[in-house]
Amino acid sequence: MDRYVVMGVSGCGxxxxxxxxAERMGATYIDGDDLHPASNVAKMAAGTALTDEDRAPWLDQVGAxxxxxxxxxxxxxxxxxxxxRDRIRAAAGQDVMFLHLSGDKTLIAGRMGARTGHFMPTSLLDSQFEALEPPTSDETALSVDIGPDPAVIVSNILAQLGPKDR
Structure with a gap:
């Protein structure tokens, strides 16, 4: 596997x-937030959740x-x-491994409240959790708890991936 999406609600890390x-795997990391059109960023910054229609061109860009x-x-x-995720897979033109960062809403809200310079307000966290459909067993995906230190989370991901997927 050589295509990965680190996924989850805003503020999950x-x-x-x-x-x-990416550093541990010798891979390239791309922040999907950098691929949002300005209209999406403005909408989220104003506290308005994106619709599926708003997200479609962004998801195509992420996959491409x-x-x-x-x-x-x-x-x-x-x-x-x-x-x-299906749209991203289709636009990527190949299989993609989704790495779901899973955590408690209270923990994530605290992290969002502590960060600076991000366009996504904490007020949209509920809409993120409402929209979340964790990956199912028929998807190429794994889930990892975000409670530990980031270095431990990465080690946990690498252990779950195993040598064949890295």
Missing amino acids: KSVIGALL TLGAAQGVAIIGCSALKRIY
Whole structure:
């Protein structure tokens, strides 16, 4: 496997875990937030949740960017619903492993409240959890608890992946 999406609700640690994982795997990390059109960023910054229609072009861009990357690539993207993950897979043109960062809403809200310079307000966290459809057993995916230190989370991911997937 050489295409990965670090997924989960806003504030779960996609950027931190994705960058650390890429470093450990010798991969390229891409922050999916950087691929949002300005209209999506403005909408979220204003406290309005994105619709499926708002997300569609972004998800296509995430998948296309992932598919076009050289070598092993990891991208951070919420990928909250199965249809979003299917769209990313289709745009990537190959199988993609989804790494679901799973955690308690209280923990994530605390992390969101402590971060600075991000466009996503804590007020949208409920909508993120409402939309979340964790990956099912028929998807190429794994889930990891976000409670531990980031280095431990990355080690847990690598242990679950095993040598064949890295």
